[in-house]
Amino acid sequence: MISIIIKEIKHNFRDKRAITLMIAFPLLLMVILGVVFNGQFASNGIDFSGAKVIYSAKEDGNLHKGFKEFAHELEEMNIIFEQIENEDDAIKKIQDDLYTCYISLDENSKELNIYKNNKRNTTASFIEGMLATFVQRYNLVSQIIEVNPNSIDEIMNKDIKNDYVKIVSIDEKKQARAIDYYGITMLTLIIMYSVNAGIFSIQGEQTIKTGDRIIGTPINKYKVFLGKVLGAFAVTAIQISIVILFSTKILGVNWGNDIVTILIIIITQIIMCISIGVGIGFLVSSQEVGNGVISAIIPLLVFLGGGYYPLERIGSDLLFKISIISPIRWINDSIFNVIYLNDYKYVSSTVVFNIVISFVFLLLANMKYRRREEI
Amino acid sequence: MQIVKIQGLTKKFGDLIAVDNVSLEIEQGEIYSLLGPNGAGKSTIINIISGLLKMNKGEVEILGKNIIKHSNYVKKNMGIVPQDIAIYEDLTAYENVKFFTTLYGIKGEELKRKTTEALEFVGLNDKSDKFPKSFSGGMKRRLNIACAIAHRPKLIIMDEPTVGIDPQSRNHILESVRKLNKLGCTIIYTTHYMEEVEAISTKIGIIDHGKLIAEGNKEELKAIVTDRQAIYITVNDSEKVNINELKKINGVVDVTVDGNVVEIDNKKEINNWDKIITYFYSNSIPVKNIESKVPNLETVFLTLTGRKLRD
Known part of the structure; x- marks a missing residue:
């Protein structure tokens, strides 16, 4: 042979x-x-700037608060976040290719769902990856606070953005x-x-x-x-x-x-x-x-x-x-x-x-x- | 010792019976020639023996072993020189022989030695590092043989190994066949060249329409047609010859014209030469030469089948 x-x-x-x-x-x-x-x-690479994300939050709470911080960090990368009330409208806008993805937050169940626009798969996947990092971090913070509520200030003072960036490595070279x-x-x-x-x-x-x-x-x-x-x-x-x-x-x-x-x-x-x-x-x-x-x-x-x-x-x-x-x-x-x-x-x-x-x-x-x- | 034993071999392709109830036996040390025109069934028999085709009926034994039950043993002891040149153009002559020899399980120093010896045997040792694309047709045919004999098989099957080559290469191949035979190999040789069969065979089987119609050595086969003689008359203008008129002469069996030579298959016991010569004289066809020959295998084949080998 x-x-x-x-x-x-x-x-x-x-x-x-x-x-x-x-x-x-x-x-x-x-x-x-x-x-x-x-x-x-070269001008835009896999360029995420200008990407538009809609999200809805059923109630205001820690999850929503954390998410807003997350959104704020991404807005610095020119990713635009818009809040919407009606979930059906949101999904329709995704289907009409008006937004890259739709994220729904449920404060009660602590659930977070993402609906991606397949036509903008790469950008949507990028945001999904970032979101996964956010969720991991949110879960970690929640558990730490449960055990030691006094540590919240110390945790929140950490450079969150840097953590996201480090994990998904969205630097210029990549x-x-x-x-x-x-x-x-x-x-x-x-x-x-x-x-x-x-x-x-x-x-x-x-x-x-x-x-x-x-x-x-x-x-x-x-x-x-x-x-x-x-x-x-x-x-x-x-x-x-x-x-x-x-x-x-x-x-x-x-x-x-x-x-x-x-x-x-x-x-x-x-x-x-x-x-x-x-x-x-x-x-x-x-x-x-x-x-x-x-x-x-x-x-x-x-x-x-x-x-x-x-x-x-x-x-x-x-x-x-x-x-x-x-x-x-x-x-x-x-x-x-x-x-x-x-x-x-x-x-x-x-x-x-x-x-x-x-x-x-x-x-x-x-x-x-x-x-x-x-x- | 019996090397090949075929009994009632039948092979059909749809409605066509390519091999029809053939039985034959080949003894050790023989050069057995299967003679027959294209499409007679020679290659089908060879392909069945080689394991390339399944038979519909019958039994084939090689070296006393059934070829289906003991295919590994049979294949190890058999070398096949296929009708088509089956070598790799992008492997050197040495690499070609070496590759096929490894498939027989030969390795290491023995592999190198046998590869070199096979190339020497066919006279290609000085071309061992050359690619076959630079070879002549005859050299490729010789390499085709080297690939089949390096593992020293007891039975070598050569399926029309001299097709389309120059006379010098043909003689080299025929000489190789004799040398292999002297070294103890039994050989099955198929061809439609009658002169090759006459030159090398110890036994001949004549095949036509899938049937073995006669078998024996040259003398035995020629004895079938001892009552015939072939008369060759060379004329200036063969177009004037009316074959049907000649066939009407008592004792003339068949007439063929090849260029300016009129070949008459004639019954020996009937004295009709005067009538034949009179025909040419009375039709104003000048005769340049008259020659009579003893029957050859071509005549035998013509007698048995009613057609020429290369029809």
């Missing part, structure tokens, strides 16, 4: 076209798009520039093309007739199957590592502080793409047919995933709803949220979804493989 993996690596690294596509092409795109769209990103945005989206785009590596690993052997020769040897056919999948994965992983390294060291793309989580997302995306490729490799009659299918679908999925341009900036509600079908969107959202918002809520679902899709396609491939006529 090792010899099959090594052979796959040799094939791919001796194929100048594959190398150009998988390494040079994404780096070139990062640079070109990073430069072309620099103005649009705002996404065009190169940061395209550094990630071009990488996730090019990983999608590793579907081709999966297709090639299966169809390529049939095209040059070596597949039959391999079947004529005593090697277990499942070792061949596994060797091919692992080989294609290893090849893509090496290529992508080069792209990440180059984009970080030379282009200065920001991959955030938690590279392990980012890598987990990327690795599962590679596994998913290779598995889809292997599945297609067994389902279609020739490599050309497989590549044709991929060439038609991938650009669409990448567009819906905001790979070429952030979808929320286009402002179409329909497009935003449709974009949920694109795995690129889940992946990009997860990565951006981890890097810029320290928000991990999409990570597990994205990883699980990638693995589930991989499993489905590998299962399909395995079924087709078993039905082949050879002994």
Whole structure:
């Protein structure tokens, strides 16, 4: 099996076209798009200034008081807070894309709910992250006061704003520039093309007739199957590592502080793409047919995933709803949220979804493989 | 010792019966040639023996073991030279042979030695670090063979290994077949080149429409047509020759025209040469040469099937 993996690596690294596509092409795109769209990103980055938030508070109390302080701190970042009485009106305004999010406070139940505007997902997620910090802090203060009511002054004199900022790290350096945005989206785009590596690993052997020769040897056919999948994965992983390294060291793309989580997302995306490729490799009659299918679908999925341009900036509600079908969107959202918002809520679902899709396609491939006529 | 034993082998593709109840036996040390035109069923039989196709009926034993129950053992002891050149253009000659040899479980120093020996055997040792894309068709065919023999199989199956190559490379391959045989390998060789079969075979099976229609060594097969003779008449203008008129002459079985040569399949016991020559004289067709030959395998095939090998 090792010899099959090594052979796959040799094939791919001796194929100048594959190398150009998988390494040079994404780096070139990062640079070109990073430069072309620099103005649009650099001036406002993922810029939260001007974002409008509405909130309602059923009664006045400590929660409302604390929230007002929280709002005041965010207003210094030019995020506008407006109070509203009617919850239905508030939700309607969110649906009409007039506000980024709506926060409802319930003093009795000490509950705080947030309704996000999906079209302004990044900003809404940012505010959600800030709010989570506020809630944590509020709960902590409440508990301390319960135990030691005299400590309230000391606690309130702390620099609250600094705490928020520290946790969500919304400093200038961490705002996404065009190169940061395209550094990630071009990488996730090019990983999608590793579907081709999966297709090639299966169809390529049939095209040059070596597949039959391999079947004529005593090697277990499942070792061949596994060797091919692992080989294609290893090849893509090496290529992508080069792209990440180059984009970080030379282009200065920001991959955030938690590279392990980012890598987990990327690795599962590679596994998913290779598995889809292997599945297609067994389902279609020739490599050309497989590549044709991929060439038609991938650009669409990448567009819906905001790979070429952030979808929320286009402002179409329909497009935003449709974009949920694109795995690129889940992946990009997860990565951006981890890097810029320290928000991990999409990570597990994205990883699980990638693995589930991989499993489905590998299962399909395995079924087709078993039905082949050879002994 | 029996190396191959096939009994009642049948393979259908839909309504088409590609192999029809074929039974044959091959002894150790034989070069067994399967002779037949394209589509006769040779490659289907080879693909079944190689494990690439399942049979519909029958039983195949290699080295005394059933190929389905003991496929691992059988495959370990078998080398397949496929009809299509099956090598990787982006791996060097050495890497190609080494890769396929590892699939037989051979490792380390033994792997290196056997890879080098296989390349030496086919005369490509000086090209071991070169990529096949720079090779001629003949060299690729030789590499195709090296990939199949490095693990030292007891049975080597060669499916039309000389298709589309120059005479020099063909001779090199035929010589390799003889050398492998001398080293103790049993060989199954399929081809539709009659002259190759005549040159190397110890036993021949003639296949047509999926059936084994005759089997034996060259002499045994030619004995089938001892009552025939082939007369080759070279003329200036073959367009004037009326084949149907010639066929009316008593004793003439068949007439074919190839360029300016008129080939007459004639019954030996009937003395009709005077009538044949008279035909050419009376139709003002100048005759440049007349030659009579003993039957060859082509004649045997023509007699048995009513058509030429390369029809």
